[in-house]
Amino acid sequence: MALYTENTLYVYNSLKGFKEVFKPTVEGRVGMYVCGPTVYSNVHLGNCRTFMSFDMMFRYFTHLGYKVRYVRNITDAGHLENDADEGEDKIAKKARLESLEPMEIVQRYTDDFHNVLRQLGCRIPSIEPTATGHIIEQIGIVQDILDKGYAYVSEGSVYFDVEKYNREHPTGSGTYGCLSGRNIDELLENTRALDGQSEKRSSRDFALWKKASPSHIMHWPSPWSEGFPGWHLECSAMSTKYLGETFDIHGGGMDLKFPHHECEIAQNQVHSHSRGARYWLHANMLTLNGRRMSKSTGNILNPAELFSGENSILKKAFAPAVVRFFVMQAHYRSVLDFSQDALEAAEKGYNRLMEALDKLPTLKTSKDGSWDVNEWRSKCYDAMNDDFNTPILIAHIFDAVTEINRIDASQSSISEESLKTLTETLEAFVYDVLGIQKVEKAGRESEVIDALVNIFIEERKAARAEKNWALSDSIRDRLSAIGITLKDGKEGTTYTIEE
Amino acid sequence: MALYTENTLYVYNSLKGFKEVFKPTVEGRVGMYVCGPTVYSNVHLGNCRTFMSFDMMFRYFTHLGYKVRYVRNITDAGHLENDADEGEDKIAKKARLESLEPMEIVQRYTDDFHNVLRQLGCRIPSIEPTATGHIIEQIGIVQDILDKGYAYVSEGSVYFDVEKYNREHPTGSGTYGCLSGRNIDELLENTRALDGQSEKRSSRDFALWKKASPSHIMHWPSPWSEGFPGWHLECSAMSTKYLGETFDIHGGGMDLKFPHHECEIAQNQVHSHSRGARYWLHANMLTLNGRRMSKSTGNILNPAELFSGENSILKKAFAPAVVRFFVMQAHYRSVLDFSQDALEAAEKGYNRLMEALDKLPTLKTSKDGSWDVNEWRSKCYDAMNDDFNTPILIAHIFDAVTEINRIDASQSSISEESLKTLTETLEAFVYDVLGIQKVEKAGRESEVIDALVNIFIEERKAARAEKNWALSDSIRDRLSAIGITLKDGKEGTTYTIEE
Numbered sequence: 001m002a003l004y005t006e007n008t009l010y011v012y013n014s015l016k017g018f019k020e021v022f023k024p025t026v027e028g029r030v031g032m033y034v035c036g037p038t039v040y041s042n043v044h045l046g047n048c049r050t051f052m053s054f055d056m057m058f059r060y061f062t063h064l065g066y067k068v069r070y071v072r073n074i075t076d077a078g079h080l081e082n083d084a085d086e087g088e089d090k091i092a093k094k095a096r097l098e099s100l101e102p103m104e105i106v107q108r109y110t111d112d113f114h115n116v117l118r119q120l121g122c123r124i125p126s127i128e129p130t131a132t133g134h135i136i137e138q139i140g141i142v143q144d145i146l147d148k149g150y151a152y153v154s155e156g157s158v159y160f161d162v163e164k165y166n167r168e169h170p171t172g173s174g175t176y177g178c179l180s181g182r183n184i185d186e187l188l189e190n191t192r193a194l195d196g197q198s199e200k201r202s203s204r205d206f207a208l209w210k211k212a213s214p215s216h217i218m219h220w221p222s223p224w225s226e227g228f229p230g231w232h233l234e235c236s237a238m239s240t241k242y243l244g245e246t247f248d249i250h251g252g253g254m255d256l257k258f259p260h261h262e263c264e265i266a267q268n269q270v271h272s273h274s275r276g277a278r279y280w281l282h283a284n285m286l287t288l289n290g291r292r293m294s295k296s297t298g299n300i301l302n303p304a305e306l307f308s309g310e311n312s313i314l315k316k317a318f319a320p321a322v323v324r325f326f327v328m329q330a331h332y333r334s335v336l337d338f339s340q341d342a343l344e345a346a347e348k349g350y351n352r353l354m355e356a357l358d359k360l361p362t363l364k365t366s367k368d369g370s371w372d373v374n375e376w377r378s379k380c381y382d383a384m385n386d387d388f389n390t391p392i393l394i395a396h397i398f399d400a401v402t403e404i405n406r407i408d409a410s411q412s413s414i415s416e417e418s419l420k421t422l423t424e425t426l427e428a429f430v431y432d433v434l435g436i437q438k439v440e441k442a443g444r445e446s447e448v449i450d451a452l453v454n455i456f457i458e459e460r461k462a463a464r465a466e467k468n469w470a471l472s473d474s475i476r477d478r479l480s481a482i483g484i485t486l487k488d489g490k491e492g493t494t495y496t497i498e499e
Numbered sequence: 500m501a502l503y504t505e506n507t508l509y510v511y512n513s514l515k516g517f518k519e520v521f522k523p524t525v526e527g528r529v530g531m532y533v534c535g536p537t538v539y540s541n542v543h544l545g546n547c548r549t550f551m552s553f554d555m556m557f558r559y560f561t562h563l564g565y566k567v568r569y570v571r572n573i574t575d576a577g578h579l580e581n582d583a584d585e586g587e588d589k590i591a592k593k594a595r596l597e598s599l600e601p602m603e604i605v606q607r608y609t610d611d612f613h614n615v616l617r618q619l620g621c622r623i624p625s626i627e628p629t630a631t632g633h634i635i636e637q638i639g640i641v642q643d644i645l646d647k648g649y650a651y652v653s654e655g656s657v658y659f660d661v662e663k664y665n666r667e668h669p670t671g672s673g674t675y676g677c678l679s680g681r682n683i684d685e686l687l688e689n690t691r692a693l694d695g696q697s698e699k700r701s702s703r704d705f706a707l708w709k710k711a712s713p714s715h716i717m718h719w720p721s722p723w724s725e726g727f728p729g730w731h732l733e734c735s736a737m738s739t740k741y742l743g744e745t746f747d748i749h750g751g752g753m754d755l756k757f758p759h760h761e762c763e764i765a766q767n768q769v770h771s772h773s774r775g776a777r778y779w780l781h782a783n784m785l786t787l788n789g790r791r792m793s794k795s796t797g798n799i800l801n802p803a804e805l806f807s808g809e810n811s812i813l814k815k816a817f818a819p820a821v822v823r824f825f826v827m828q829a830h831y832r833s834v835l836d837f838s839q840d841a842l843e844a845a846e847k848g849y850n851r852l853m854e855a856l857d858k859l860p861t862l863k864t865s866k867d868g869s870w871d872v873n874e875w876r877s878k879c880y881d882a883m884n885d886d887f888n889t890p891i892l893i894a895h896i897f898d899a900v901t902e903i904n905r906i907d908a909s910q911s912s913i914s915e916e917s918l919k920t921l922t923e924t925l926e927a928f929v930y931d932v933l934g935i936q937k938v939e940k941a942g943r944e945s946e947v948i949d950a951l952v953n954i955f956i957e958e959r960k961a962a963r964a965e966k967n968w969a970l971s972d973s974i975r976d977r978l979s980a981i982g983i984t985l986k987d988g989k990e991g992t993t994y995t996i997e998e
Contacts, residue, residue: 103626124610127602133632445944451981452951482950
């Protein structure tokens with residue numbers, strides 16, 4: 001009997017604004033689509049959080065026994081610099097700046113994306129389709145929307161007619177604005193005038209197909225022009241192709257709600273009389289030291305810098321497994337703040353958890369254990385069933401850690417059967433569901449070095465207090481010979497290690 | 500001044516059957532296309548050898564200062580089970596057998612392919628295009644070949660007319676058979692009768708577009724039918740798109756010469772009056788214990804089994820870096836045999852090489868070194884310039900290893916300048932060109948810990964010699980307090996660190 005039959009999972013559906021029971025379209029199966037990266041630069045730490053969140057859901061669905069088809073796309077064409085269908089294609093622009101073919105840019109940053117996500121413990125999705133791999137399907141949808149009268153051709157480009165769509169799709173049937181809660185008239189007021197965009201009937205309209213300017217290097221033939229598909233279209237085409245017209249979960253970062261997901265819903269409604277996904281889930285943002293990450297203010301950190309410690313924001317490196325643990329400590333719908341202190345606390349917690357897991361095989365069992373492991377196990381599932389509440393799950397996991405340490409110290413006892421349940425449950429939640437990888441104790445080696453050097457520093461301090469300069473110098477010289485330099489300052493003695 | 504200006508590189512051109520001077524189409528740039536895998540199963544060890552060979556060429560061209568665009572495709576549709584344009588699509592068949600969507604099969608095995616190649620030290624290519632990502636371009640070429648009269652439509656499929664092509668392309672201008680040396684009439688005799696294939700005018704003809712049968716799940720609209728491109732077409736389409744109609748190098752395994760590359764050349768000739776690449780290079784096969792690898796005889800080994808040692812063919816595991824070294828010890832055009840003994844010998848050689856490289860920074864220099872490093876360096880380039888002769892290069896590298904060990908043992912001497920040249924040349928050839936990775940025996944941190952603990956061990960030894968038991972105990976206790984346990988044994992004092 002699959003675990004999903006005995007677990008009622010609630011998910012927060014952004015379409016409705018509340019949590020509701022998750023019931024898949026086809027029993028025993030989950031179809032899940034998540035908007036992937038536009039591969040024109042190294043993957044952003046905030047995006048990593050989004051992908052870790054949906055990876056955790058993919059893992060939980062799988063753990064529950066569902067057969068999951070998880071589709072996460074790669075945007076390798078068509079994503080313009082701003083939402084008003086203006087500016088250059090992001091990838092083509094980068095290619096021009098670096099004198100490379102656009103697909104060389106795509107290859108370089110897709111590889112970076114895959115490497116970082118692998119380090120962060122994300123499983124590969126079932127399918128990872130690309131926008132350029134589905135031009136034919138996209139042209140098919142544009143033609144269909146045109147045929148149905150919800151789009152118009154203007155100067156070789158095709159635009160979706162938002163006003164007409166909304167006249168015929170009132171609230172409840174996928175009106176444009178239903179997801180982000182925006183009002184179409186407000187949208188109009190908040191958009192700047194249509195300077196130079198006279199192609200569009202209204203600034204609310206969005207591009208389904210754009211005619212390529214002579215300088216645009218990525219373009220394909222179509223009935224309307226040599227051009228390229230609008231960014232929003234690829235997700236409609238690929239989710240429909242691989243998951244069907246109506247599927248279960250659509251995920252993405254909060255910033256994609258509007259306009260990206262609103263446009264997807266409108267396209268889907270016209271093309272297949274369905275919003276596409278039945279549950280729309282959004283992961284929240286990530287801040288750094290309490291502020292929005294931004295290149296211009298310098299408040300920015302990329303994953304490689306985080307893992308290597310080579311950055312000016314944090315004092316040390318953090319292992320990818322610690323970062324994953326840290327991210328899972330927050331609920332996916334809460335804002336998460338990265339900081340030195342918070343990451344250090346997570347590192348301690350991670351080490352404490354791994355130590356407890358290591359103790360499991362060595363614990364002694366007794367006939368009558370005092371701890372009700374089944375009740376604890378149920379609470380773990382309750383947490384996950386409440387819209388994937390990983391922080392509550394982790395709190396329960398730490399209750400188990402405390403109990404393991406008490407049993408290890410003979411302050412409590414556990415039966416053989418309970419220990420088996422405990423071990424299976426903990427390993428399933430920590431490794432399989434939360435995706436936390438076991439690594440050699442994070443930071444253990446630098447801890448040991450620190451402790452060793454501090455013995456020498458103390459010895460030297462004592463020697464200096466006794467005016468034993470010969471000993472004090474000898475300590476300094478011996479450390480220096482192995483590449484460690486001592487520095488005396490107002491706050492005591494510090495040291496650096498030669499690389 | 501780029502290195503390529505002072506190196507005359509000879510490559511064996513399969514089109515001509517001899518070595519000739521490599522001269523790129525555009526000065527300072529190299530365009531290189533290599534046929535990638537059909538991703539319907541785990542990557543084959545033989546294919547790994549092919550990709551390591553072309554990776555080595557990519558690296559050597561880069562080392563010589565060329566700006567290289569290296570395109571290696573992923574075949575994710577259109578590769579049928581046999582060369583007679585019959586049978587199922589390999590990926591679709593696997594999808595049917597495993598009850599998965601074809602693109603799930605593609606995703607799984609593309610990921611395996613990337614992981615194995617990364618472990619084997621292969622750099623990512625500049626572009627890795629897919630067949631499904633270039634359906635529009637392939638349809639364009641089919642139309643062009645039809646328009647030019649070298650193909651015909653039959654029952655919704657389009658076939659290339661080999662006989663007509665050869666009438667108008669006599670020897671010297673890309674006749675069909677020019678690469679493999681096969682005679683078109685022999686080809687006909689050796690092919691079985693056209694049972695059930697009455698669509699084709701001749702069994703020599705090959706498919707440019709195949710109409711999909713109702714059960715075929717991967718298909719796209721075209722002017723001729725809902726169908727899919729012929730396998731040979733994708734390489735013509737993608738090499739032309741990313742490298743131009745005439746480019747430098749086309750590579751692949753020996754088994755692709757016929758019919759795959761013959762068909763590519765014929766398509767290219769009609770479409771763009773060019774054979775495509777000017778130099779066609781082919782990597783030879785790999786055998787296992789002297790016999791052809793084959794699933795049916797059980798004489799088979801996949802890369803994961805080779806790296807883990809979990810197989811019945813070999814007695815132990817071999818690190819990917821050792822496998823890479825082993826492959827580079829053979830010339831890419833020679834048959835290479837995998838066996839326990841040969842791999843063990845390679846492992847010894849690899850370790851000897853790495854130890855010598857480690858000694859380089861510690862070697863003492865003297866004013867008048869006896870060894871002519873520049874002459875040795877020239878020989879290394881001569882080897883690579885002779886059609887990438889890596890076994891000869893490695894022989895020269897081991898001459899240097901011998902010399903390094905002699906200098907280390909004060910049996911020979913080297914000047915400072917020569918040592919600099921030697922270090923730069925060795926590191927460039929071993930790491931950059933051959934792509935042999937250094938496996939860290941231990942990181943810098945454990946080195947530092949080791950050096951620190953050894954100071955304490957020495958101090959304690961001195962204290963014990965002076966019978967200062969109080970100091971000796973205090974040292975042991977202080978280390979113990981930070982989790983380091985000293986153990987006195989016959990061979991001196993060792994230590995363990997608590998995890």
